Amino acid sequence: MNRDFRQIRLEGVTRRFSDAGRAAFNAVSGLTLTIERGEFIALLGPSGCGKSTALNLVAGLLPLSDGSIWLDDERIDALPPEKRGFGMVFQNYALFPHMSVVRNIDFGLRMRGMPAAEIRRRVADVLKMVQLIGQENKLPGQLSGGQQQRVAIARAIVIQPPLVLMDEPLSNLDAKLRLETRSEIRRIHRDLARTTIYVTHDQEEALSLADRIIVMIDGVVQQIGTPQEVYSQPANLAVATFMGYRNLLELDVERSDGERVTLTGPDVRLTGTRKLPLPDGRAWVAMRPEEMMVGDGAGSANTIAVRVDAVEYCGRDSLLDLRTASGHRLHVRATGDYAAGTQVHVHVPVERALVYPQA
Ligand SMILES: Nc1ncnc2c1ncn2[C@@H]1O[C@H](COP(=O)(O)OP(=O)(O)O)[C@@H](O)[C@H]1O
Ligand SMILES: [Mg+2]
Known part of the structure; x- marks a missing residue:
């Protein structure tokens, strides 16, 4: 797989769900989008609009019902998640509770059979980046929510993924930690110079973090624009209402x-x-x-x-x-x-x- 891609392209990406007792519906409908390498993209919309579904489709955790995903000229939507090699950060951290900070972080590298010296070097690098030096041997339960989320971020970026996917990573943190961790995420994105797709229902988070915002309502993209455009020139009444008009x-x-x-x-x-x-x-x-x-x-x-x-x-x-x-x-x-x-x-x-x- 091309780790140095220039663009990731989503073309008509659609996911249909059919629950027992509920008519089939599209949680994500015809999502078409080109993301340039290095961009910080926020996928913004109200709860239930299909943000997590969209992210899981990109990660490979859910199959598409229709459409395609491309890294430059390579079609990747049939590849399993481990072949795509994207870094994932979830809302609930999803750390291994019985493993130390270091073990949580180097898990992916050990699974890949990387030499021990290289693993130590990489883990030391990311520990510094997420400012967790000194916490290496603690268990997740001995850390604050903000620290746990930084372990989750470290684990996602230690594999040096070409694309980092984050699903509401700040929503379990209190207001002060949320602000601090938000700046950290922006700094880490800049330092890594990788591409990030960040899912949130919080307008302020999207406005402060993203280079471009995608506003989605009911599974359909309503607007793609810079934070300034989405804030001051909503594309339609639904976006305006959601953006605080x-x-x-x-x-x-x-x-x-x-x-x-x-x-x-x-x-x-x-x-x-x-x-x-x-x-x-x-x-x-x-x-x-x-x-x-x-x-x-x-x-x-x-x-x-x-x-x-x-x-x-x-x-x-x-x-x-x-x-x-x-x-x-x-x-x-x-x-x-x-x-x-x-x-x-x-x-x-x-x-x-x-x-x-x-x-
Ligand atoms: N596995 C599933 N089966 C059926 N419906 C689902 C499934 N996952 C999500 N949904 C539905 O799809 C819609 C979008 O969900 P989701 O992507 O989780 O929204 P968001 O992350 O924006 O809150 C919701 O109506 C949700 O109930
Ligand atoms: Mg969600």
């Missing part, structure tokens, strides 16, 4: 002028920006709570009159629960003191009110 208003299209669209409702009139063609009639406006501004000045453009329903203090700012006279609910982040019951206005920049056709 919590404020969704269904309104009547009054006027379209290129990308500019003006929409109206009983007590709302907004101009926003569209990327997709809009049918006549109704459309959705999606806005982030942190991209709307609260003020008391009525009359300025693109404002909505609202009443403060509730204030949730968050430290650096507050999350305001707002309601228009006709009952549209909005959430806006704001600094300053606002009391429930007050009348205020919220403003949104035209380019940050994204307009989408009906879902």
